[in-house]
Amino acid sequence: VLSFVIFICYIASLAASFMMAPLLEFLLALFLFFAYASKLNEKFKGAHWPLADFLRCVTAAIIYFAISIAAVSKYNDGASKAAGVFGFAATIVFAVDFYITFNDLVAFLKQGSSDSPEGRKTEDEDSDSDSD
Numbered sequence: 001v002l003s004f005v006i007f008i009c010y011i012a013s014l015a016a017s018f019m020m021a022p023l024l025e026f027l028l029a030l031f032l033f034f035a036y037a038s039k040l041n042e043k044f045k046g047a048h049w050p051l052a053d054f055l056r057c058v059t060a061a062i063i064y065f066a067i068s069i070a071a072v073s074k075y076n077d078g079a080s081k082a083a084g085v086f087g088f089a090a091t092i093v094f095a096v097d098f099y100i101t102f103n104d105l106v107a108f109l110k111q112g113s114s115d116s117p118e119g120r121k122t123e124d125e126d127s128d129s130d131s132d
Contacts, residue, residue: 002093003029006064006086010071013079018067022087025060032056050105057101061094 003026010019032053035041041049068087071080 002086002090003060006083006090009079009083009086013071013075013083014077015071015075015080015083018071018083021063021067022090025056025063028056048108050101050108054098054101054105057094057098061091061098064088064094065091 003022007019007022007026010016010022032049035049041047064087068084068091071087072084075081
């Protein structure tokens with residue numbers, strides 16, 4: 001929702017050249033929302049869904065921070081200032097989401113490494129040595 005509000009502010013401002021970043025972020029967030037809601041992440045196991053969400057959060061936080069600084073410092077109209085302020089709020093929101101998603105990504109990667117054949121091989125070797 002915040003990305004959509006920022007998109008509308010940039011359309012109404014002199015800084016309309018920045019409107020593509022919030023639009024793309026809004027569409028990516030909408031896609032991932034529907035992907036998780038329709039359980040596509042469970043159907044398509046080959047895609048690394050937590051990694052995709054993690055990268056989206058990191059890039060969104062960086063891009064929103066950069067364009068917010070440019071919008072606030074370079075343009076003097078109210079809509080550009082509002083878009084910049086909302087952009088700074090979005091930076092904070094995406095940084096928090098980045099932290100939460102990072103923890104999910106670490107858990108996902110640990111789960112994947114315990115299912116690997118190397119992890120099972122060392123467990124099998126340990127159980128063989130215990131029986132001797």
